[in-house]
Amino acid sequence: METRRSSLFLLVIALLAGIVYLAGCAEENKIISEPPGGEQTTLAGCVGCHTDAALLQATAEPEEEPPPSSGEG
């Protein structure tokens, strides 16, 4: 009985220690770029830009004319 209680106690302590450790790791894994000047920015990437309709409209360039179509095949 005493042995079982001790085992359970140790298990709980281990679990708590694990949770604390992982929380600390998550904090360290945040990627933040710090360009000169010290201001922090987040990187948009392909998906970040191409799922933002307002951004795409603001940065759209005039379409090039496609090659002339030969008509229906």
Next chain:
Amino acid sequence: MYIGGNGGEEFLGGIHGALGCTTCHGGVDGIDDKQQAHAGLVSDPSANAEEACGRCHVEAATNFAGSVHASFAGYRTFFEERAGLSFADHPEIEQEFLGECGACHATCGQCHVSRPVSVKGGLVQGHRFLPSPNQSENCTACHGSRVGEEYTGSRTGYAADVHYVPNAMNCMACHTSGEMHGDGTEYTRRYETAGMPRCEDCHAAAATANTWHSMHWGQLQCQACHSQDYKNCNACHVGGGGITGSSYLTFKIGKNPLSDLRGYEYVVLRHIPVTEDTFDPWGVGDLANYESMPTWKYASPHNIRRFTARTDTTGGVNGCDGCHDTPDEGGWFLRQADLDTLSAREAAANEALIVPDGSPFTWP
């Protein structure tokens, strides 16, 4: 290019989205600057099907290069034959061809992701990969002014094809992925393609369904009786000229110019807009071998009806006289009177396809 809506969400959460954009499109991810992010961008990676799509879709990507949708081989074949020259010997003319006619060739993406370039592209469903192309956004985006209009019955006074069932029986019901993707064979013209649908594939039992079928099955192409009038075109010119002649609806039955590929004796013929000087802007001049190929071409109009002007038996009409008594001029058969309206060279090109005047009962 906006990835959004339900299609965009499905794409981003699916197997293609999981690859990451730069895997197929190149460019540089994780950068705010547009120009830097787009350095080395490939807008249509499926233009190199084997490299892009063939990593997973090995068979389809490998075979597609030989299909006429990819190679545009028929247009190349017919141009080289009529012009009496080879693209291999005239790369400057080939560049002209690729810039105009060849621009309509398809890629995997232009059927399964975006609209064709020839209609200015654009994602069909937010970059979702469509297992089957969309009939209106993909198929009839290119095949619109003839097949699309015929099939959907969008011409005033003409009914839709009897097979047209919106959202149910679309192009893919007959034109399978096997046909579209090809089988690795480098076809030189579309009617060579293995797996092209034939009426007989589904309607073989109709061979003895009635007297007309019993008499003409296999001799007459099915469309000779069951197609409505269809569009014909005149006088197209490259170099921006486009169609300068009129298009018109008509119906002409003539001798089969593809007897090696289709065994019928008489078939429906559609006039195509190639003239002797169609390609003159490319520096070709008049086509040297213009007479070598007819300008009335084997056609498969997609406007099939059981009852047409040819099969109408209203009022007790026997269904035979419509064709058998059709006038020599302006009637349903391609005859000398039709060639008399053409230039001498074009008439010569089509001489082998006309039928004699008078009732078919009197033909030799």
